[in-house]
Amino acid sequence: MNPAIQLIDVTTSYENNVVFTRLSLQIESGRFVGIVGPTGCGKTTLLKTILGVQTVFCGQVLLNGQPVDRVQSKRIGYIPQLESVDWNFPVTVEDVIMMGLYTGRRLLPWQSKEERERVEDLAGKLGIYNCLRQHISHTSGGQRQRAFLARALISNPSLLVLDEPTSGVDIKTQHEVLHLLGDINSQGMTVILTTHDLNAVASHLPWVICFNNGIVAEGRPHDIFTNDILTQTYGSDIIIIKHGDYHLIANSTPLKFNYDR
Numbered sequence: 337m338n339p340a341i342q343l344i345d346v347t348t349s350y351e352n353n354v355v356f357t358r359l360s361l362q363i364e365s366g367r368f369v370g371i372v373g374p375t376g377c378g379k380t381t382l383l384k385t386i387l388g389v390q391t392v393f394c395g396q397v398l399l400n401g402q403p404v405d406r407v408q409s410k411r412i413g414y415i416p417q418l419e420s421v422d423w424n425f426p427v428t429v430e431d432v433i434m435m436g437l438y439t440g441r442r443l444l445p446w447q448s449k450e451e452r453e454r455v456e457d458l459a460g461k462l463g464i465y466n467c468l469r470q471h472i473s474h475t476s477g478g479q480r481q482r483a484f485l486a487r488a489l490i491s492n493p494s495l496l497v498l499d500e501p502t503s504g505v506d507i508k509t510q511h512e513v514l515h516l517l518g519d520i521n522s523q524g525m526t527v528i529l530t531t532h533d534l535n536a537v538a539s540h541l542p543w544v545i546c547f548n549n550g551i552v553a554e555g556r557p558h559d560i561f562t563n564d565i566l567t568q569t570y571g572s573d574i575i576i577i578k579h580g581d582y583h584l585i586a587n588s589t590p591l592k593f594n595y596d597r
């Protein structure tokens with residue numbers, strides 16, 4: 337297998353806040369990888385480093401063996417945390433998807449017939465064809481996630497990077513989004529995502545990286561979702577209940593309520 341992503345001895349920080357030091361990581365082409373870890377541990381910073389938009393103080397970031405730079409980063413489809421998006425921006429679902437064709441350029445007020453057909457075709461495949469003329473703020477969480485997925489996919493990237501695609505949607509939509517990503521991955525695209533949902537990772541993803549300002553462990557969820565590794569990653573006691581092929585992961589100190597009061 338060829339590596340899609342290689343980080344070699346990479347150090348990055350925000351002013352005096354060092355996020356990770358001399359990090360080395362390799363993600364093989366065609367993998368479907370989840371990155372998990374506590375809040376503030378550097379997951380988004382790691383994604384930004386992979387995208388080539390994070391200042392790196394030393395080390396190298398390679399995409400398909402070449403240094404990631406602005407030209408290369410166009411080969412990456414990126415979906416940010418949707419909580420960070422301003423939904424009052426006056427655009428329709430169609431505009432959002434179309435923006436994926438104009439990375440680094442202004443969205444033109446006219447589009448070619450071929451561009452419109454590509455947008456309509458992709459929207460159809462992702463089940464949002466009927467929302468194309470709707471204002472993005474009038475769509476549901478799942479429809480927004482699909483609109484941004486279409487925007488990332490429209491330029492045929494070789495790598496898809498998603499920051500918390502399962503947050504803010506219900507459990508059924510989470511399941512649908514992960515299945516959609518699994519289908520995209522099975523067609524050959526490398527997919528990397530971050531999430532706080534360990535149970536979704538355990539049941540849907542073939543490979544996981546436990547991260548906390550560095551790699552704690554990586555491997556198949558079945559192998560590395562152990563009490564030791566998760567406690568090391570999160571710094572608190574975690575229990576894992578195994579039921580057949582299923583893992584249920586929970587904090588070991590639930591709140592106790594006195595219902596008789």
Ligand SMILES: Nc1ncnc2c1ncn2[C@@H]1O[C@H](COP(=O)(O)OP(=O)(O)OP(=O)(O)O)[C@@H](O)[C@H]1O
Nearest residue numbers: 350351353355373374375376377378379380381382
């Ligand atoms: N633009 C920024 N300027 C300064 N510090 C930042 C900036 N972005 C992130 N940080 C800091 O860098 C560290 C890593 O943040 P990052 O967003 O990568 O974490 P995360 O694991 O993605 O968190 P979460 O799970 O809450 O999204 C945190 O201490 C955060 O406060």
